[in-house]
Amino acid sequence: MTERIKPHLWFTLYTLMKLGASKTPIRISTTRLSNDIGGSQQSASRHLQVLEGNGLLVRAISSGGSKVTITPEGLAELDQVLQELKWHLEGKEAETIIFEGEVVSGLFEGAYYISKEGYQRQIRQKLGFEAFPGTLNVKIREEDYGRRQKLERGPSLRFEGFKDGERAFGAARAYPCLINDEEAGALVVAERSSHDYSVMEIISPQYLRRKMELADGDKIKVAFLPLRQSDV
Amino acid sequence: MTERIKPHLWFTLYTLMKLGASKTPIRISTTRLSNDIGGSQQSASRHLQVLEGNGLLVRAISSGGSKVTITPEGLAELDQVLQELKWHLEGKEAETIIFEGEVVSGLFEGAYYISKEGYQRQIRQKLGFEAFPGTLNVKIREEDYGRRQKLERGPSLRFEGFKDGERAFGAARAYPCLINDEEAGALVVAERSSHDYSVMEIISPQYLRRKMELADGDKIKVAFLPLRQSDV
DNA sequence: ATTACTAACTTACGAGTAG
DNA sequence: TCTACTCGTAAGTTAGTAA
Numbered sequence: 001m002t003e004r005i006k007p008h009l010w011f012t013l014y015t016l017m018k019l020g021a022s023k024t025p026i027r028i029s030t031t032r033l034s035n036d037i038g039g040s041q042q043s044a045s046r047h048l049q050v051l052e053g054n055g056l057l058v059r060a061i062s063s064g065g066s067k068v069t070i071t072p073e074g075l076a077e078l079d080q081v082l083q084e085l086k087w088h089l090e091g092k093e094a095e096t097i098i099f100e101g102e103v104v105s106g107l108f109e110g111a112y113y114i115s116k117e118g119y120q121r122q123i124r125q126k127l128g129f130e131a132f133p134g135t136l137n138v139k140i141r142e143e144d145y146g147r148r149q150k151l152e153r154g155p156s157l158r159f160e161g162f163k164d165g166e167r168a169f170g171a172a173r174a175y176p177c178l179i180n181d182e183e184a185g186a187l188v189v190a191e192r193s194s195h196d197y198s199v200m201e202i203i204s205p206q207y208l209r210r211k212m213e214l215a216d217g218d219k220i221k222v223a224f225l226p227l228r229q230s231d232v
Numbered sequence: 233m234t235e236r237i238k239p240h241l242w243f244t245l246y247t248l249m250k251l252g253a254s255k256t257p258i259r260i261s262t263t264r265l266s267n268d269i270g271g272s273q274q275s276a277s278r279h280l281q282v283l284e285g286n287g288l289l290v291r292a293i294s295s296g297g298s299k300v301t302i303t304p305e306g307l308a309e310l311d312q313v314l315q316e317l318k319w320h321l322e323g324k325e326a327e328t329i330i331f332e333g334e335v336v337s338g339l340f341e342g343a344y345y346i347s348k349e350g351y352q353r354q355i356r357q358k359l360g361f362e363a364f365p366g367t368l369n370v371k372i373r374e375e376d377y378g379r380r381q382k383l384e385r386g387p388s389l390r391f392e393g394f395k396d397g398e399r400a401f402g403a404a405r406a407y408p409c410l411i412n413d414e415e416a417g418a419l420v421v422a423e424r425s426s427h428d429y430s431v432m433e434i435i436s437p438q439y440l441r442r443k444m445e446l447a448d449g450d451k452i453k454v455a456f457l458p459l460r461q462s463d464v
Numbered sequence: 465a466t467t468a469c470t471a472a473c474t475t476a477c478g479a480g481t482a483g
Numbered sequence: 484t485c486t487a488c489t490c491g492t493a494a495g496t497t498a499g500t501a502a
Contacts (some may be wrong), residue, residue, distance in 0.1 A: 022321060045486060079317075278496085293467070
């Protein structure tokens with residue numbers, strides 16, 4: 001399960017974001033940072049160590065100030081709070097994120113993974129359907145990679161990893177979606193893989209290629225409904 | 233100056249918001265709250281005491297669970313973080329907030345206050361202009377009171393109170409704006425007064441009534457440009 | 465049931481300082 | 484300069500308990 005980050009560490013991460021570490025690496029010394037968090041140099045140093053240990057930021061330490069960048073995991077931590085604040089203070093959810101892509105062929109790996117009972121059980125439980133053993137692969141445009149990144153940073157349903165006999169299967173995240181405004185499904189992304197953003201692997205209770213008469217190259221619309229972390 | 237709330241207390245406030253205390257009073261026991269903040273009943277109790285002492289929430293304590301509501305000051309504390317997160321993670325500022333109102337006559341009190349050097353000095357310093365000794369009073373529609381409340385919860389420039397001989401002058405907040413897309417100015421609101429939302433008192437370097445040939449009843453547009461707390 | 469006190473405990477902090 | 488160690492102290496938390 002996601003280990004909750006403590007408030008004082010979250011605040012340091014937030015401070016780093018304010019200093020610009022969310023977009024690009026920033027050069028900052030622990031002394032400088034300590035002013036911004038309102039503490040001592042030693043505290044800043046320790047916070048950076050712990051945050052790095054939790055994978056929320058990466059550092060390139062050198063004399064003359066370290067380079068600090070917030071990782072996608074760190075951004076997710078910040079984004080989660082953003083979504084909650086938006087919901088409660090602005091009274092609206094994050095907007096539906098829509099992608100227009102085209103159907104492509106995959107390597108049929110999806111079928112193998114999905115058919116594992118360890119995943120099927122969790123899909124039933126969290127998505128509420130029996131997944132068809134295969135994925136629909138949707139190629140998206142390069143200019144949409146950023147939006148996909150933002151989507152994946154947001155709230156998701158998480159499937160735990162498990163062992164099946166010899167082999168270990170990793171954890172994954174699912175983002176429920178609607179395909180062509182009619183069929184329910186979910187984008188599935190394996191965790192801990194800085195993956196390729198060009199193709200979305202979508203699971204669904206149906207064999208979508210047949211049900212919707214899809215062929216490679218067909219245009220397809222994938223809509224991700226807003227999901228709050230607290231719904232998860 | 234605004235006393236910075238500590239991260240662990242901010243987190244408890246945030247948790248209360250998630251439980252719904254931003255909109256309406258919620259009934260919650262310290263035991264229940266302690267689960268949500270991930271601590272003990274005693275900590276929850278203390279946090280509520282401190283937050284109440286800082287004016288960030290109000291309570292009606294009774295056996296069977298207290299009623300808790302976040303105050304406008306508390307919401308401002310949360311909103312400030314929201315604005316920063318939006319800026320950095322979504323790469324955009326809060327939108328410009330626009331009011332369509334009409335010019336009305338005031339009681340000429342504004343002139344008295346503005347002419348005080350204690351305020352003039354701070355206006356020069358923070359707004360960058362010499363204020364005309366008087367205010368333009370703009371009446372807004374009742375359905376816009378909510379938006380005005382939201383505006384005033386957001387970042388502002390703060391004028392400290394001061395003593396001038398005998399009399400003490402209170403602190404005030406200013407929200408820079410643009411009048412009819414051409415003249416710079418600022419909405420000024422006295423602090424610690426749960427004030428009337430119907431009329432905006434606007435200061436400006438110009439005598440706007442003459443410069444723009446305004447008379448009572450004339451329609452006027454007031455646009456508030458986004459302002460981040462870190463700009464303040 | 466509640467809230468909140470006091471005292472013991474644990475965590476986080478910061479001064480000093482080394483690498 | 485930097486980062487990050489040790490270690491004494493301060494702050495925050497929790498257990499026990501009262502009202």
